[in-house]
Amino acid sequence: MNSKILKGPKLKQAAPKKSLGQLFFDCATLHGDKLCQVDGTADATESYSSVKQRSTRVAIALQERGITSKDVIAFCTGNTLDTVIPILATFYLGAKVANLDPSLSVRQTQHLIALVSPKIIFVEENAVELIENSLKQTSVKTEIIVYGRSGKYTSLGDLIQPRKNEATFRPPGVDLNEVALIFFSSGTTGLPKAICHSHKTCMLMGCTLQEYDWGQAVLHFTTFYWITAVFMLISSFMTGGYRLFLRSMDPEITLRTVEKYKVDNMFLAPILVNNFMSLGGDVKYDTSSLRIILCGGGPMSSVQQKLMSRLFQRSTILCVYGMTEVGCISLFHDERDKEFAKTKPLSCGKPFYELDLKIVDVESGQTVGTNQKGEIRVDTPCTFIKYYNADCSDVFDEEGFLKTGDIGYYDEDGCLYVIDRIKEMFKYKSWHIVPSLIEKTLTEHPAVKEAAVFGVPSGDDGEIPAACIVLKDGAKATKEEIKKFMDENVSDRERLRGGIKFVTSLPKTPTGKFIRKEIKNSYIEAL
Incomplete structure (x- = not known):
């Protein structure tokens, strides 16, 4: 050996041999009238029995629309008590769940929709225009169903009406190695990929x-x-x-x-x-x-x-x-x-x-x-099974570890x-420069709220560090003050030779990761 x-501990017991749909359905049955979900913004709650009833009705409605385990259903919504209902219904049928986010741009959303070609997209009211504009740029034919009210499309409420056979509905069996969930990579350095997890993982x-x-x-x-x-x-x-x-x-x-x-x-x-x-x-x-x-x-x-x-x-x-x-x-x-x-x-x-x-x-x-x-590499049975419609062989090393x-x-x-x-590291005079370490020092300055560091081309030296900085509300600082502070607190090779630019905000992904490529390109274009 x-x-x-490094090895993590072993599980004390094996995972149940169930699909996600069977898991959610059985657990909702077991927990009955216990509290299941809470919308803290609206201060509203829902029990497991209510969630099960509503999601079962939607599952039957999707079956009537011909949805099977071969189909992808997409969702584009924020968090409400309704959000999870059609997601659970999709799991019940063994169909594939792909989640979008209302904060994405039309270009990003268009790319993701084209990747997975969903048969139906459930959309919150405020994101209908985003989905409509995104679909115009693709050849994907999909049905839009709206969370909330719509005079143009079917609403989720239409699907939650009582069904004759809802009392006898059970999730059908599916291959546990089949795709259950499709996530999308963050896309901080390029267009996102569709990451597939199976029921088993x-x-x-x-x-x-x-x-x-x-x-x-x-x-x-x-x-x-x-x-x-x-x-x-x-x-x-x-x-x-x-x-x-x-x-x-x-x-x-x-x-x-x-x-x-x-x-x-x-x-x-x-x-x-x-x-x-x-x-x-x-x-x-x-x-x-x-x-x-x-x-x-x-x-x-x-x-x-x-x-x-x-x-x-x-x-x-x-x-x-x-x-x-x-x-x-x-x-x-x-x-x-x-x-x-x-x-x-x-x-x-x-x-x-x-x-x-x-x-x-x-x-x-x-x-x-x-x-x-060095690079962190991992091996686990929880590893995704593939990229949807894309090769993933280059992300594993010769021992099967994920890079x-x-x-x-x-x-x-x-x-x-x-x-x-x-991908965010760069070289200056053959030295590896790690942006996050310089950013950490920058945020220790009392006037700095956040900062993004990147490399600016500098001939034979490679790339020299530069930074875009957001100051705290009401704080004042000059470029000279920031530069002096950094010169006193970082190594010579980490000094901000590429310059400093004060900005009011920095572009980020929905979870707050810097879109460094966009920040760098904007900085260089302004030089």
């Missing part, structure tokens, strides 16, 4: 989550475009707990929801952590139920870590590292790794259940050991640290 390969992900006692009430902000929302859905059904969601991250509403519904576990992206800064360290609500705060989608800065620790002194704050292709990669266990979680706040934990991890030198391709930086594209290392305790993306 290779001592340079999704069930296994759900079982790994059960090894963590996260309580009965889980809160998230992400739409179903992101794998975290699906994690929360599967986990809540398996435990018989309830899933809470908010449509936007308002600190007051969030804390009020935590207090009222006794939230146990909350998932945040780093971009949402900044919203808590408006509280100024004052929490007027009882958040004692909140045991665990998971932060994923990117690393938290030391400033964000300190803020969250001050606001939620009774909560364990954990950084989770994952990617859509495999789910969770690393995380500290809140009990077993309690000391590490306290003493290593910038680590994203230890390898997750059923997962092997290694670090590979970017230049030589050799596996390296403790405290040596994450992330640079990181693990320490002497086997704790993992993620530094940056390989």
Whole structure:
């Protein structure tokens, strides 16, 4: 056995041999009148029995439209109590679920629709125009069904009318190795790919989550475009707990929801952590139920870590590292790794259940050991099965490990640290420059809210670091002051020789990742 390969723990029991549709249907039957979902924005709730009845009616209506396991059904909506109903109905029929996001552009949405050719798209009212304009640019023929009211299209309400055979409906059996869910890569460096997970891989992900006692009430902000929302859905059904969601991250509403519904576990992206800064360290609500705060989608800065620790002194704050292709990669266990979680706040934990991890030198391709930086590569039975209508062979190495594209290392305790993306690194005088490390130093300046660093071409030297910076509200700073601060706090090769530009905002994906290519191109064009 290779001592340079870190191994996560094994599952205590095998995953159920069920489709996702069978899992959701059986769990909804079992949990009956228990609370299933909470819309914290509208302060509305729904039981498992109600969710089952409504989703069953929609499933029958989809069957009448000829939907089978071979079809793709797409969804483009924010979070409401209605959101999950046709998604569950699609799972019941063994059809493939593909989630879009209303915040995407027409160009992005058009590309995603063309990738998967959905037979039906369920759309929130505010996104109907987005879908209509996107479909005009493709040859895809699809039916639009609207969440809410529509004078032009069928509405979800039309599908939820009582059905004669709803009492006897059962999800049909499907091949567990078939595609169940289609996610899309973030597209920070190019157009997204359609990532396919099977019923089997999704069930296994759900079982790994059960090894963590996260309580009965889980809160998230992400739409179903992101794998975290699906994690929360599967986990809540398996435990018989309830899933809470908010449509936007308002600190007051969030804390009020935590207090009222006794939230146990909350998932945040780093971009949402900044919203808590408006509280100024004052929490007027009882958040004692909140045991665990998971932060994923990117690393938290030391400033964000300190803020969250001050606001939620009774909560364990954990950084989770994952990617859509495999789910969770690393995380500290809140009990077993309690000391590490306290003493290593910038680590994203230890390898997750059923997962092997290694670090590979970017230049030589050799596996390296403790405290040596390289590409993180993983092997897990939760790995996606394919890209939809695209080749995926180049994302695996000769040993079958998935190339994450992330640079990181693990320490002497086997704790993992993620530094940056390989594609975002650049070379200056043969030195690898890691943008996130420079960005971290920039955000330590008292006037800087956020910053994006990238390389600017500089002849034989390669690329020199440059930065676009957003200042905090009311803060003032000059380029000279920022440059002096950086010269005093980074190595010579990391100095901002490429220049500094102050901007009011930085383009990001819906989860807050910089669209660095767009930022860089805009900067260079202005030179």
